[in-house]
Amino acid sequence: xxxxxxxxxxxxxxPDRGLDFGDGLFETLLLRRGQVLFAERHFERxxxxxxxxxxxxxxxxxxxQLEAAAxxxxxRGWHWTALRLTLTRxxxxxxxxxxxxxxxxxxxxxVELDRDCTQMLPAASLSLASIAWSTQPVLAGIKHLNRLEQxxxxxxxxxxGSDEAVMLDQAGQxxxxxAGNVFALAGDRLxxxxxxxxxxxxxxxxxxxxAWAPALGVPVAECALSVRDLEAxxxxxxxxxxxxxxxxxRFGDRVWRRHPLCHALHEQYGRALP
Amino acid sequence: xxxxxxxxxxxxxxPDRGLDFGDGLFETLLLRRGQVLFAERHFERxxxxxxxxxxxxxxxxxxxQLEAAAxxxxxRGWHWTALRLTLTRxxxxxxxxxxxxxxxxxxxxxVELDRDCTQMLPAASLSLASIAWSTQPVLAGIKHLNRLEQxxxxxxxxxxGSDEAVMLDQAGQxxxxxAGNVFALAGDRLxxxxxxxxxxxxxxxxxxxxAWAPALGVPVAECALSVRDLEAxxxxxxxxxxxxxxxxxRFGDRVWRRHPLCHALHEQYGRALP
Numbered sequence: 110x111x112x113x114x115x116x117x118x119x120x121x122x123x124p125d126r127g128l129d130f131g132d133g134l135f136e137t138l139l140l141r142r143g144q145v146l147f148a149e150r151h152f153e154r155x156x157x158x159x160x161x162x163x164x165x166x167x168x169x170x171x172x173x174q175l176e177a178a179a180x181x182x183x184x185r186g187w188h189w190t191a192l193r194l195t196l197t198r199x200x201x202x203x204x205x206x207x208x209x210x211x212x213x214x215x216x217x218x219x220v221e222l223d224r225d226c227t228q229m230l231p232a233a234s235l236s237l238a239s240i241a242w243s244t245q246p247v248l249a250g251i252k253h254l255n256r257l258e259q260x261x262x263x264x265x266x267x268x269x270g271s272d273e274a275v276m277l278d279q280a281g282q283x284x285x286x287x288a289g290n291v292f293a294l295a296g297d298r299l300x301x302x303x304x305x306x307x308x309x310x311x312x313x314x315x316x317x318x319x320a321w322a323p324a325l326g327v328p329v330a331e332c333a334l335s336v337r338d339l340e341a342x343x344x345x346x347x348x349x350x351x352x353x354x355x356x357x358x359r360f361g362d363r364v365w366r367r368h369p370l371c372h373a374l375h376e377q378y379g380r381a382l383p
Numbered sequence: 384x385x386x387x388x389x390x391x392x393x394x395x396x397x398p399d400r401g402l403d404f405g406d407g408l409f410e411t412l413l414l415r416r417g418q419v420l421f422a423e424r425h426f427e428r429x430x431x432x433x434x435x436x437x438x439x440x441x442x443x444x445x446x447x448q449l450e451a452a453a454x455x456x457x458x459r460g461w462h463w464t465a466l467r468l469t470l471t472r473x474x475x476x477x478x479x480x481x482x483x484x485x486x487x488x489x490x491x492x493x494v495e496l497d498r499d500c501t502q503m504l505p506a507a508s509l510s511l512a513s514i515a516w517s518t519q520p521v522l523a524g525i526k527h528l529n530r531l532e533q534x535x536x537x538x539x540x541x542x543x544g545s546d547e548a549v550m551l552d553q554a555g556q557x558x559x560x561x562a563g564n565v566f567a568l569a570g571d572r573l574x575x576x577x578x579x580x581x582x583x584x585x586x587x588x589x590x591x592x593x594a595w596a597p598a599l600g601v602p603v604a605e606c607a608l609s610v611r612d613l614e615a616x617x618x619x620x621x622x623x624x625x626x627x628x629x630x631x632x633r634f635g636d637r638v639w640r641r642h643p644l645c646h647a648l649h650e651q652y653g654r655a656l657p
Contacts (some may be wrong), residue, residue, distance in 0.1 A: 111397050120394035121402060123385050124492060128395060128469065130530035162531070163538055193479060195402065198534075203494055205530065205537035205561055216387035218398060220477055236479035244553050244583075246394060248531060255529035256479065257436070257522060263479035266436055272657035279518050287479055307517075 110181065110219040115174045125214065127197025129219070130205065131254035135160040135214075137350050138175075139226065140190040140219075143183025144383050145175065146350070150312040155196070158251035166212045173198065178217045189222040190349055195254070200248075227374045227382065228246060232358030232368060233272035233347075235286065237336070239260035241277045242284050242307035250310040262287045273347065275339065275360065278307055283334040289349035290314035291334075293342035294370050299329040300338075313348035322379035327370065339363075346371040353378045384455065386491040389448045399488065401471025404479065405528035407487075408432040411624050414493075414502065415580075417457025419449065419657050420624070424586040429470070432525035438472060440644035441487045452491045463496040466627055469528070473568045500625070501656065505647045506632030506642060507621075509560065510535035511610070514580035515551045515634040516558050524584040525653065529591065547621065549613065549634065552581055557608040564624035567616035568644050572598035573603040574612075585609075587622035588651075595651035614639075621644040627652045 111118060112194070126132035136151045155170055175194065183191050195216040201208045240261045248255070258276070266274035273286040284302050285291055290311040292301045299322050303309050322329035338352065341346060343366060345357040355374050356368035385392060397423055400406035409427045418423070422578040430442055449468065456464050456573045475482045522529070532550070540548035540561065547560040558576050564585040566575045573596050578584050596603035613619060618639060619631040628649050630642035 120396050120398075121513055122394050123392075123490070125395070125402070126534075127656070128399070128402045128471070128528070129409070129467075130534050131528055133536050134529060135403070144605070162535070176609050186585055193403075195478070197402070206541040207538050219450045239518075240521050243517035243522075245515075245517035247514050247535070248517075254402070254529045257406060257527055257529045258399075258519065259479045260406050260438070260481060261521070264481050267480040270384065353545070354496060 110178075112174065112178055112217040114215055115177060119272060121214070121216070121293055122200070124200055126199060126201050126207065126340050127195065127214070127254055132162070133195060133197035133209065133254045134162065134195045135196065137255060138178060138192040138194060139350050140182055140192055140207070141383055142186075142188060143179045143190070145179055146193070146382065147316065151316060153308065154312065158253060161251055162198070162250065162253065164196070164212060164213055167196070167215070171215055174215050174217060178219060182219055187221045189226045191220050193218045197254070197359055200217045203239070218330045222351075224316060227379055228352065229372070230352055230355045231357040231375055232361040232365070234358055236266050236269050236271040237361065238265060238274040238287065240265070241279050244306045246306050247330040249307050249317075250304050252309050259287045268300070275336070277336070283339055284308045284337060286347045289347040289352065291339075291345065291347045292317060293334055293339050294344040295338065295342055299327050299370070300334060301329070301331040302334050311348060312350055313353065317348060317354070317374060320381070321374050324377050325373050330367070343380050344368055344370050346374070384493040386448065386452055388489055389451060393469070393512045395488070396474070399471050399473055400475050400481065400530060401469065401488070401528055405467060406436070406481065407471035407528045409470065409526055409528060410468045412466040412468060413624050414453060414461075415500070415657055417453045417464070417511040419466070420656065421586055421590065422571065424589060426501055428526060428584065428586065432527060435522065435525055436472070436527065437481075438470070438487055439485060440490070441470070445489055448489050448491060452493060455495055460609060461495045463498070463500045464493050466491060466493045471528070483572060494584060496625075500610060500627065501653055504626055504629045506630040508640070509631055509634040510540050510543050511635065512539060512548040512550045512561065514539070514593070515553050518580045520580050523581050523591050524578050526583050530608055533561045549610070553608070555609070557613055558582045560621045563626065564620040565613075565619065565621045566591060567608055567613055568618040569612065569616055571602065573601050573644070574606040574608060575603075576608050577605040584625055585622060587627065590655070591622060591628070591648060594655070595648050598651055599647050618642055618644050622647070
């Protein structure tokens with residue numbers, strides 16, 4: 110099911126700056142029985158992105174169209190749905206400069222998921238991506254449409270047969286996995302890389318930092334992590350909107366057999382579900 | 384006029400990875416009476432991009448569709464045409480990883496130009512972009528679809544009323560203008576920044592380096608340039624496929640009133656036209 114500006118549509122009118130330049134934003138939403146999980150956190154990130162890119166205000170329109178799509182999904186009786194929201198700056202004349210009064214386009218694409226998202230996925234095997242995140246403080250944190258680095262990293266780990274890959278920054282420090290944020294337990298402290306120069310500030314990352322780890326009494330902080338720090342960690346997991354939290358079983362030669370913290374965080378996640 | 388995979392089309396079928404992730408490449412071609420200028424240089428860059436992104440071979444298909452589009456443009460009697468060629472990795476399942484056997488889509492969008500492109504544009508006024516190019520050696524030089532930095536820089540200089548803006552790298556060295564490569568004449572040497580960590584290797588940049596400056600007996604080289612180097616230059620110009628070469632009249636407080644080298648290079652350019 111695909112909707113464009115509120116109406117079912119199988120195609121994007123051309124030209125569109127989202128295609129031409131990646132001039133837009135997206136969110137990957139998980140819905141349970143037609144209800145968007147943690148919607149406010151997605152809207153907060155979207156709002157930050159709209160400000161960075163200088164889009165006209167359109168969040169209200171997004172919310173209305175999302176509500177209508179969610180209602181249609183609920184009517185279909187889908188249990189779990191992945192819904193991609195894409196927001197582009199719309200049409201424009203030739204050239205990089207946006208039109209003075211852009212008309213953003215809102216795309217919603219829904220896919221039914223066949224797994225029970227209350228169940229934690231089995232522990233993942235990670236490789237190390239050969240491409241690093243580029244350094245760009247202006248765009249760090251937001252979820253814009255310029256995603257070639259992750260595409261190349263995903264192409265590589267798929268070919269290698271691993272489940273995910275750790276991505277570094279240009280200085281060789283750990284940033285994330287391709288589609289998620291990464292956490293490492295070092296002693297009694299849970300750590301995740303800061304995202305000042307690159308990476309995406311995930312909604313589930315913020316929930317671990319601000320809600321789920323504190324609820325367990327686990328001290329958690331942003332902290333630079335090297336590959337060696339990750340290998341030396343007592344436990345490693347990553348998170349994103351579709352997976353919740355997922356433990357890591359292997360990274361290179363390092364193997365983790367137990368994931369008590371990740372299980373406890375998954376339980377917190379489960380309690381937060383509608 | 385827009386063609387998708389060889390047929391007139393006003394829309395892009397969804398999903399498409401070009402929209403979802405900027406997973407694709409483009410070229411901006413200038414046509415004179417339906418003839419693509421310096422086509423081989425565009426194909427060379429496209430070929431490098433296809434290799435970096437790991438697309439299946441499709442250059443022959445691109446050439447055939449481009450030929451057909453050029454013939455249609457010639458039939459219309461358009462004198463000068465800007466033709467954007469966009470190549471995406473096509474449809475795919477959800478997620479960053481490309482499908483194992485992608486079916487790239489070829490989009491061609493033609494616009495008639497109303498100016499006489501044999502005439503050099505008047506000298507331009509440049510500002511300094513506040514956003515810098517991100518550092519990404521893997522993608523440097525190729526013309527992929529991840530262009531948000533240039534969009535934000537163009538938005539800024541348009542609002543400020545200048546013609547173009549100088550963009551720096553993360554270390555503060557000069558890279559380019561938003562839509563073109565930049566050259567500075569320092570004494571008798573013509574210099575342009577290397578593009579190892581960011582920027583696009585322009586077809587006209589290569590022509591200045593390899594053909595037009597050598598034909599004038601002007602020593603030309605890649606060399607790191609600071610903002611101060613640019614301000615101290617005897618002459619500054621930039622180049623791209625639609626403009627050819629364009630002299631710079633002003634950058635910040637620095638003013639240049641004469642542009643003899645740029646005029647001579649424009650004459651070389653004119654001789655190379657069909």
